[in-house]
Amino acid sequence: MPFTIRPAHNDDADLLPEVERSAAQAFLQSEVLHWIASQDVLSVAQHRAFIAGSGTWVLVDADNRPQGFLCGQACGDDWHIVELSVAQAAQGQGHGRRLITTASTWARANGFTGLTLTTFTCVPWNAPFYTRLGFERLDPQLCSEFLQRQLAAEQAHGLSDRCAMRLDL
Numbered sequence: 029m030p031f032t033i034r035p036a037h038n039d040d041a042d043l044l045p046e047v048e049r050s051a052a053q054a055f056l057q058s059e060v061l062h063w064i065a066s067q068d069v070l071s072v073a074q075h076r077a078f079i080a081g082s083g084t085w086v087l088v089d090a091d092n093r094p095q096g097f098l099c100g101q102a103c104g105d106d107w108h109i110v111e112l113s114v115a116q117a118a119q120g121q122g123h124g125r126r127l128i129t130t131a132s133t134w135a136r137a138n139g140f141t142g143l144t145l146t147t148f149t150c151v152p153w154n155a156p157f158y159t160r161l162g163f164e165r166l167d168p169q170l171c172s173e174f175l176q177r178q179l180a181a182e183q184a185h186g187l188s189d190r191c192a193m194r195l196d197l
């Protein structure tokens with residue numbers, strides 16, 4: 029099935045929570061993190077806000093139906109990826125990599141100097157994947173205040189083994 033990536037429309041927002049829930053099923057493979065599969069996902073209202081800020085790309089199938097998304101926001105000179113999800117049935121076909129490339133190409137063209145995110149250190153499709161794409165792990169003490177707050181909030185939410193990463197554009 030042909031997939032394409034395009035900026036998200038407001039109408040896509042209703043469908044994105046289900047995409048994220050499907051994507052999170054990947055964590056059922058993990059003995060330690062299987063509980064992530066049933067955690068809360070971004071709400072429709074949150075998606076609408078990212079879309080209004082031109083901060084979401086969707087991966088769509090031949091019926092123009094979202095099967096993946098990347099959303100984020102400007103954070104100083106960097107652009108921060110809030111969430112990257114590809115529906116379970118579409119995973120492992122390079123779509124995640126293409127969504128990151130789309131965001132980094134756009135961010136560079138729009139004058140941002142880096143792409144940032146927070147992720148699990150040891151999950152194979154998290155930090156090791158981003159490292160292969162050129163992201164570098166940041167020392168928590170040297171992170172921006174925004175990233176430090178983000179890591180603290182995640183820890184308070186029960187997420188351990190998290191790190192912040194940055195791709196220099």
Ligand SMILES: CC(C)(COP(=O)(O)OP(=O)(O)OC[C@H]1O[C@@H](n2cnc3c(N)ncnc32)[C@H](O)[C@@H]1OP(=O)(O)O)[C@@H](O)C(=O)NCCC(=O)NCCS
Nearest residue numbers: 051112113114119120121122123124125147152153157160
């Ligand atoms: C992360 C995610 C978006 C990647 O999407 P995808 O379309 O499967 O991505 P790709 O096919 O481009 O593969 C991504 C990389 O992860 C690796 N990978 C994917 N699934 C994997 C698995 N089950 N086990 C080990 N490695 C895996 C691939 O080898 C690939 O690395 P490579 O391109 O360097 O070879 C997808 O797995 C997902 O939605 N996961 C659940 C949500 C999540 O973890 N989001 C990231 C939050 S920081």
